[in-house]
Amino acid sequence: MQQIKTFLMFEGGAEKAMTFYLSLFEDAEVVSMVKYGAEGPGPEGSVMVAVFRLAGQQFMCSDSYQHHGFTFTPSMSLFVDCADEAELDRLYGALVEGGGALMPLGDYGFSKKFGWVNDRFGVSWQLNLPHA
Known part of the structure; x- marks a missing residue:
């Protein structure tokens, strides 16, 4: 398969x-x-x-042992639906440390709470607390 x-x-x-x-x-x-x-x-x-x-x-x-003219980009991100607000806040805090916020934690209307970060390694994460 x-x-x-x-x-x-x-x-x-x-x-x-x-x-x-x-x-x-x-x-x-x-x-x-x-x-x-x-x-x-x-x-x-x-x-x-x-x-x-x-x-x-x-x-x-x-x-990679070769240098490339590209790296990670936020156009491709890992999307995590969190079980609760505590998990969302914990993941956001850990992932944003040494990285940067693309969208700070907030209510953007499409879910209860959402945040988007690039972590310290350059990987993009979207963290979501969905509506029930």
């Missing part, structure tokens, strides 16, 4: 980002991780490819 996964390509810091994301969700785990060895082509110990799970959704990530 086919699966669609989000793939996050970092220029260094993939393991730190993955570890940070895993700390934010109760239902989270590393499924697999392969690191570059001394033979490369990436820096030894950096992530060749990793698969991790957050809230039932699988993601992949890697450390």
Whole structure:
């Protein structure tokens, strides 16, 4: 059966980002991780490819060993429907730290509360508290 996964390509810091994301969700785990060895082509110990799970959704990530003329953009973001306001506030606070707010927490009319951030690694997150 086919699966669609989000793939996050970092220029260094993939393991730190993955570890940070895993700390934010109760239902989270590393499924697999392969690191570059001394033979490369990436820096030894950096992530060749990793698969991790957050809230039932699988993601992949890697450390690119080549510089690219692009990075993450808010036009593609991870959208999280939160169970309650406490969860929304906790995630927003953790994700905005070292990053930046695109839309501060507020009532924008389409849900009870919403916020949009770029985290410290450049990944964009939309955090939502849906109407009941």
